[in-house]
Amino acid sequence: MMNRLLKRAGYVALALMPVVAMAGEAFTGEVKKAPLNIPAITMFFAFVAFTLGITYWAARRTRSASDFYTAGGGITGFQNGLAIAGDYMSAASFLGISAMVFEKGYDGLIYSIGFLVGWPVILFLVAERLRNLGKFTFADVASYRLGQTQVRILAATGTLVVVALYLIAQMVGAGKLIQLLFGMSYSSAVILVGVLMVMYVTFGGMLATTWVQIIKACILLTGASFMAFMVLASVGFSPEAMFAKAVEVKRIAAELMMTKAGAAQAAAAQAQASGAPDAAELAKKAADLTAEAGKAGKVNIMAPGGLVSNPIDAISLGLALMFGTAGLPHILMRFFTVNNAKEARKSVFFATGFIGYFYILTFVIGFGAIFLVGTNPEFKDAAGKLIGGNNMAAVHLAKAVGGDWFLGFISAVAFATILAVVAGLALSGASAVSHDLYASVIKKGKADSAAEMRVSKITTLVLGVIAIVLGIAFEKQNIAFMVGLAFSIAASANFPVLFLSMFWKGLTTKGAVIGGFAGLISAVVLIVLSPSVWVDVMGNPKGSELFPYKNPAIFSMTLAFVITWLVSVMDNSAQAQAERKLFDAQFVRSMTGIGASGASEH
Amino acid sequence: MNEDVLARVQKNPKFAELVSKKTSFGWMLSIVMLAIYYGFILILAFNPQSLGTSLSGGVITVGIPVGLFIIISAFLLTGVYVRKANTEFDQLTQEIVEEAKQ
Numbered sequence: 257m258m259n260r261l262l263k264r265a266g267y268v269a270l271a272l273m274p275v276v277a278m279a280g281e282a283f284t285g286e287v288k289k290a291p292l293n294i295p296a297i298t299m300f301f302a303f304v305a306f307t308l309g310i311t312y313w314a315a316r317r318t319r320s321a322s323d324f325y326t327a328g329g330g331i332t333g334f335q336n337g338l339a340i341a342g343d344y345m346s347a348a349s350f351l352g353i354s355a356m357v358f359e360k361g362y363d364g365l366i367y368s369i370g371f372l373v374g375w376p377v378i379l380f381l382v383a384e385r386l387r388n389l390g391k392f393t394f395a396d397v398a399s400y401r402l403g404q405t406q407v408r409i410l411a412a413t414g415t416l417v418v419v420a421l422y423l424i425a426q427m428v429g430a431g432k433l434i435q436l437l438f439g440m441s442y443s444s445a446v447i448l449v450g451v452l453m454v455m456y457v458t459f460g461g462m463l464a465t466t467w468v469q470i471i472k473a474c475i476l477l478t479g480a481s482f483m484a485f486m487v488l489a490s491v492g493f494s495p496e497a498m499f500a501k502a503v504e505v506k507r508i509a510a511e512l513m514m515t516k517a518g519a520a521q522a523a524a525a526q527a528q529a530s531g532a533p534d535a536a537e538l539a540k541k542a543a544d545l546t547a548e549a550g551k552a553g554k555v556n557i558m559a560p561g562g563l564v565s566n567p568i569d570a571i572s573l574g575l576a577l578m579f580g581t582a583g584l585p586h587i588l589m590r591f592f593t594v595n596n597a598k599e600a601r602k603s604v605f606f607a608t609g610f611i612g613y614f615y616i617l618t619f620v621i622g623f624g625a626i627f628l629v630g631t632n633p634e635f636k637d638a639a640g641k642l643i644g645g646n647n648m649a650a651v652h653l654a655k656a657v658g659g660d661w662f663l664g665f666i667s668a669v670a671f672a673t674i675l676a677v678v679a680g681l682a683l684s685g686a687s688a689v690s691h692d693l694y695a696s697v698i699k700k701g702k703a704d705s706a707a708e709m710r711v712s713k714i715t716t717l718v719l720g721v722i723a724i725v726l727g728i729a730f731e732k733q734n735i736a737f738m739v740g741l742a743f744s745i746a747a748s749a750n751f752p753v754l755f756l757s758m759f760w761k762g763l764t765t766k767g768a769v770i771g772g773f774a775g776l777i778s779a780v781v782l783i784v785l786s787p788s789v790w791v792d793v794m795g796n797p798k799g800s801e802l803f804p805y806k807n808p809a810i811f812s813m814t815l816a817f818v819i820t821w822l823v824s825v826m827d828n829s830a831q832a833q834a835e836r837k838l839f840d841a842q843f844v845r846s847m848t849g850i851g852a853s854g855a856s857e858h
Numbered sequence: 859m860n861e862d863v864l865a866r867v868q869k870n871p872k873f874a875e876l877v878s879k880k881t882s883f884g885w886m887l888s889i890v891m892l893a894i895y896y897g898f899i900l901i902l903a904f905n906p907q908s909l910g911t912s913l914s915g916g917v918i919t920v921g922i923p924v925g926l927f928i929i930i931s932a933f934l935l936t937g938v939y940v941r942k943a944n945t946e947f948d949q950l951t952q953e954i955v956e957e958a959k960q
Contacts, residue, residue, distance in 0.1 A: 362909075365925045366902065373895040373928065376935045380884040380891075384943070499917045558919040559910025560902050567903035574899050598944050605933075605940045612929040844867050847877060848951050850958065
């Protein structure tokens, strides 16, 4: 079956349009299929076989709902730190950020910093309170003393929207990446990812999902460390020499482009003088080349470029990245897999360390790729561009420093990364449906554990089908905005409600629900009106967008906080007063852990 | 949690101590992190050239150590918090929990 699919994979050469998406979380544009990559496929199947073995092992230990959602609460802080880091080190952040460094140098570092700095704040303000109050989902915390039905519907909506956007971005990225790396067809790649995702989650639950993530994090860190080591070794372990080499390569490339542009200008002038029919065309080509060369000449890879030019956009992006992280359901659920607040804290400490280390590695890898890949004709196409686009910089570097088998290894790691991330997303979506909607809203908390698990397994299956269908449907769409939107919604709908429920006595159900939905809706509407969707996706003319900023978080998150506060303060119903009275007990539990749900329930 | 336990915890001066220590320490470190990050963002927005100047005559610019410093400071700040929380705060919490049981 697999072989037939693989054999059917031909060479489809399509226009290449490499774009580093928001956070490099998504691949956009069209890609061409690579020839079959045997070492990569061999190693990938070894990984799949191994993780299915783990799933089988986990399935035999997953009996209760607590096992399914939180691996019985028996994950250690160190393991959970690796798993959280793994959720963050997606294939696209590995390839996307190293591609951004390869292309723009310093700007890539700015981007990765934005992704990291949310973690300490999560630790200081959220992590242990979350662990002490919650059981399976972050809705447990948000609805702790509020109206279960309404708040859980809000939380489940926020979760499902974030999961769906993230999942589509990952599926499309997976399809394109696998097409490039393995030579499989797009749709068979998407189906394969969907099927494996459903298998990990339905059979192995959180235990399998966590271990798949941990193993992936380890092999990704090992592979990336090796690459960074080889890059540094090639310059005698001198960062100065590494940067100097990269700057020199960029300078020569810009000069070469200048020369080409000069030649094109001369040709155009000659054509003009002799009245050749293609004179206008040549003149246009020359002007384009000159502009491109001018741009290349101005790029300074050692200094900030155009990434952060508008202060409001910059601050808005910073807010979305920082507080969005604290509202991502698939990240928050990881805090329930550890035994107590102490382990929850340790998780963030290790996660921050691994993620920071990883971003330093991608920085070195990106710079290494400039002179080890960018100067090697083996990795270039006829037009002098990188084969497969700039997103492939790290993959080509793997070949340059480690040969075919290491290239296979890194390709397999990239695929494994996608699998591990989508499994976490699916589990998080499934818990929102089974634990929040089914058990708490429909069954009013009276569902038995077996029925709840059955619902979550069915949901996972449905999510798998939806992910495959949407993954295929969005193949040719520009999905660059999706991860950005997911972060904005997490920061505008999930985070304000979660944060205020833990910190503010005055929060009421009405305030949480109206404010949360206001954040959700305003984030979506503003993104649709922003240039990233209004112009890039809907094809309206440039400059016609109704909302000028790329990221809405500064407005939608503020709106959510203000409305939640306003509605809560004005709410003087008996229910609201009862809810405020319950805050003290919640506060004591959140600070001391008295009454917190412990590890395994059996 | 029953009413008795709740009342005992709230009356315990150690609880007030825990709350004030933990809250102020958490907010203080958060503000440090936010100040570092948004300070960086503001430099990027208003004075990006300053990060592009050479550090000591070579190609390495001021921006490189600054970027590394932010990454490392995030890690160190979490380390500082975890160290203090897992010893001092947890010790205090343990005592409060024990005393609430009696």
